[in-house]
Amino acid sequence: MATGETILRVKGLKTHIFLEDGVVRAVDGADLEIRRGETLAVVGESGCGKSMMARSILRLVDRPAQIVDGEIWVRRPPGKGGNSDGAAEMVDLVRADRRVVREVRGKRIAMVFQEPMTSLSPMHTIGDQIAEVILLHEQVTKQAARRRTIELLGRVGIPAPKVRVDSYPFQLSGGMLQRAMIAMALSCNPELLIADEPTTALDVTTQAQILQLLRTLQKEYGMAVMLITHDLGVAAQMADQVAVMYLGVVVERGDIVSTFRSPLHPYTQALLRSVPKLGLSAGARLAPVRGMVPHPYQRPSGCPFHTRCDSFMAGKCDLTVPELLRQDDGREVRCLLYDGTAGAGAVAPGAEGRNA
Amino acid sequence: MLSYITRRVALMLVTLAAVSITTFFIIGLPPGDYVSTLQAQAESRGEEIDQQRLAQLRERYGLDQPFIAQYGKWMSNILVRGDFGESFAWNKPVSSLIWDKVGLSFFLSVSTLLFVWAVAFPIGVFSAVRQYSAGDYVATFFGFVGMAVPEFMLALVFMYIGMRYFGQDVGGLFSREYMDAVWNFGKVLDLLSHLWLPILIIGMSGTAGTIRITRANLLDELHKPYVVTARAKGLPEWKLLLKYPVRMSLSPFFSTVGWLLPGLISGETIISIVLSLPTTGPLLFGAVLSQDMYLVGSFILILSTLTVIGTLLSDLALAWWDPRIRHRYEGG
Numbered sequence: 001m002a003t004g005e006t007i008l009r010v011k012g013l014k015t016h017i018f019l020e021d022g023v024v025r026a027v028d029g030a031d032l033e034i035r036r037g038e039t040l041a042v043v044g045e046s047g048c049g050k051s052m053m054a055r056s057i058l059r060l061v062d063r064p065a066q067i068v069d070g071e072i073w074v075r076r077p078p079g080k081g082g083n084s085d086g087a088a089e090m091v092d093l094v095r096a097d098r099r100v101v102r103e104v105r106g107k108r109i110a111m112v113f114q115e116p117m118t119s120l121s122p123m124h125t126i127g128d129q130i131a132e133v134i135l136l137h138e139q140v141t142k143q144a145a146r147r148r149t150i151e152l153l154g155r156v157g158i159p160a161p162k163v164r165v166d167s168y169p170f171q172l173s174g175g176m177l178q179r180a181m182i183a184m185a186l187s188c189n190p191e192l193l194i195a196d197e198p199t200t201a202l203d204v205t206t207q208a209q210i211l212q213l214l215r216t217l218q219k220e221y222g223m224a225v226m227l228i229t230h231d232l233g234v235a236a237q238m239a240d241q242v243a244v245m246y247l248g249v250v251v252e253r254g255d256i257v258s259t260f261r262s263p264l265h266p267y268t269q270a271l272l273r274s275v276p277k278l279g280l281s282a283g284a285r286l287a288p289v290r291g292m293v294p295h296p297y298q299r300p301s302g303c304p305f306h307t308r309c310d311s312f313m314a315g316k317c318d319l320t321v322p323e324l325l326r327q328d329d330g331r332e333v334r335c336l337l338y339d340g341t342a343g344a345g346a347v348a349p350g351a352e353g354r355n356a
Numbered sequence: 357m358l359s360y361i362t363r364r365v366a367l368m369l370v371t372l373a374a375v376s377i378t379t380f381f382i383i384g385l386p387p388g389d390y391v392s393t394l395q396a397q398a399e400s401r402g403e404e405i406d407q408q409r410l411a412q413l414r415e416r417y418g419l420d421q422p423f424i425a426q427y428g429k430w431m432s433n434i435l436v437r438g439d440f441g442e443s444f445a446w447n448k449p450v451s452s453l454i455w456d457k458v459g460l461s462f463f464l465s466v467s468t469l470l471f472v473w474a475v476a477f478p479i480g481v482f483s484a485v486r487q488y489s490a491g492d493y494v495a496t497f498f499g500f501v502g503m504a505v506p507e508f509m510l511a512l513v514f515m516y517i518g519m520r521y522f523g524q525d526v527g528g529l530f531s532r533e534y535m536d537a538v539w540n541f542g543k544v545l546d547l548l549s550h551l552w553l554p555i556l557i558i559g560m561s562g563t564a565g566t567i568r569i570t571r572a573n574l575l576d577e578l579h580k581p582y583v584v585t586a587r588a589k590g591l592p593e594w595k596l597l598l599k600y601p602v603r604m605s606l607s608p609f610f611s612t613v614g615w616l617l618p619g620l621i622s623g624e625t626i627i628s629i630v631l632s633l634p635t636t637g638p639l640l641f642g643a644v645l646s647q648d649m650y651l652v653g654s655f656i657l658i659l660s661t662l663t664v665i666g667t668l669l670s671d672l673a674l675a676w677w678d679p680r681i682r683h684r685y686e687g688g
Contacts, residue, residue: 032553055584057589060584060587061577062584099612102590102591102592103590105587105588105589106588106589106590106592107408107590110588111585111588113581113584113585114581117586118580118581118582119581119582120582120583120585121582121584121586121600121603121604122604122679122680123603123604123678123679123680124600125679129585132589132591133589133590136589136590136591137590168679168680168683170680170683171683181585184585184589218442319427351525
């Protein structure tokens with residue numbers, strides 16, 4: 001599955017928030033790639049720019065945030081005129097005109113948000129809000145759109161879809177609403193579904209159901225999924241690939257099994273250490289990532305993680321911004337430990353006992 | 357829904373009874389009555405009215421009876437025969453006095469309202485969507501000025517300008533030659549040519565206020581997650597604005613729309629006096645001054661009736677507009 005065609009390539013994406021007190025570099029040079037049918041988990045602590053990056057992909061950031069640099073390549077939308085789906089012509093959404101961006105939204109790339117309760121308009125029935133997407137992107141009659149909406153609602157496991165189609169969001173539970181959101185996202189067979197913490201606002205039982213649903217539907221529809229989450233367990237359970245973000249930068253990228261088994265970047269190592277494990281004795285302390293996420297206005301120089309890093313190399317990490325380095329197994333890491341020129345003396349990976 | 361309306365109507369009747377008793381009571385509070393006003397007026401002219409005639413008048417109008425008896429008589433006449441009593445000052449039935457003026461008051465209020473909405477909504481929406489743009493600052497500036505300047509002052513300024521530079525008498529709703537004429541096409545045109553100024557003046561603060569409210573309401577909604585969802589669907593910007601946040605931001609208007617109903621009758625009193633408009637406002641003002649009790653009482657009664665009906669209509673309109681409210685009613 002690793003050799004599918006690339007359907008999204010993000011390069012050096014920078015989204016900054018311009019506030020009165022200064023500029024917050026929420027996303028500061030993020031790189032990503034997703035291939036057809038695969039699942040990419042984007043993980044990281046709160047405030048590391050995961051959601052901002054996800055929204056930037058569909059150009060959904062609002063003032064005072066703004067995309068200041070970078071490229072977002074997606075496959076050009078088919079276009080209503082009917083010019084045939086010419087191979088894999090790519091278009092850069094950062095520079096594309098509004099019309100192209102709108103055609104990509106909902107059609108090529110759909111999105112599911114964190115809070116289903118507030119992400120649907122309380123003034124309109126869920127059927128109305130779902131059918132709207134279909135009518136917008138495809139030339140079908142209202143009746144056909146409604147029929148498809150009912151079918152979709154059934155597909156995502158909403159009981160009595162024929163009745164529920166005319167329900168208002170406040171008449172449904174959070175779990176049902178998130179199902180409806182998913183149905184909405186699926187309505188035009190997107191090739192990529194971006195799920196921004198889709199289960200954060202739901203209780204644990206419902207979380208599991210929604211994740212299961214996403215997995216089933218992904219197989220059924222053959223779409224790629226970008227799953228934004230701070231839950232490493234969820235990532236491990238769902239994803240093929242993982243991208244670890246820290247302060248707006250992707251610090252490590254690779255297939256999930258090897259990344260979680262032998263993390264390269266010190267941040268990834270620290271994150272994985274912090275996960276509570278079953279069977280740990282009651283007295284044992286958890287191992288959180290040392291220190292705090294730096295204040296948004298005081299971004300560290302050099303490698304953004306150097307203030308919290310156990311492998312900090314003075315005179316290097318605080319001065320040089322590391323490049324994304326490709327390893328032999330195809331994984332990528334943004335850390336000076338792996339920089340060939342970085343003096344062979346530095347202790348390389350896997351040095352897990354260091355902190356113990 | 358039906359049981360809800362029934363319950364509301366029953367409550368309305370109770371409210372109205374309370375309001376009418378209170379009104380009647382308050383009107384009777386100041387020392388003296390209409391007859392003593394009459395007497396004072398006569399004395400100020402140096403005339404003398406003989407006590408017998410005054411007593412006769414008091415008896416005729418029932419002014420010598422206790423409060424409850426007066427109220428009972430008045431109310432039963434209204435309920436049984438739709439007779440609101442006689443105006444002392446005008447010597448005419450109250451109902452004919454009021455209904456004479458209602459047509460124009462109504463016309464003026466409705467036109468003003470339409471003017472306010474037509475101007476204020478688009479500007480308010482623009483102002484919110486382009487927050488902190490030059491256009492927003494201009495709208496905000498005029499909004500504050502419009503709210504701060506008292507209407508009667510504007511009226512005086514306009515009248516002065518009209519007289520001084522255009523040699524035109526801007527008061528009233530009709531030119532002198534049409535004042536007492538029967539309705540014809542010419543009179544209608546004449547009315548329209550006079551009407552724009554009062555509409556502009558009365559509408560000024562309403563427009564300014566509505567712009568500010570629309571802007572504030574919409575700003576609250578513009579960045580809600582459901583707007584982002586709509587945008588992520590690929591909807592064109594203006595279409596999603598109108599369908600989602602604007603729709604939401606209009607709810608507060610529906611909850612106040614009913615308050616316009618009494619406004620139709622009260623007639624902008626101060627402006628009407630300044631501009632000498634033949635609406636109901638000045639009539640009520642005069643009646644209060646001369647303790648014309650049945651006229652004032654009926655006025656207030658009609659105003660309160662319209663207020664409670666307006667509130668009910670408002671609630672129904674809101675239920676129609678906003679499914680959340682509707683379902684709350686239906687749920688019980």
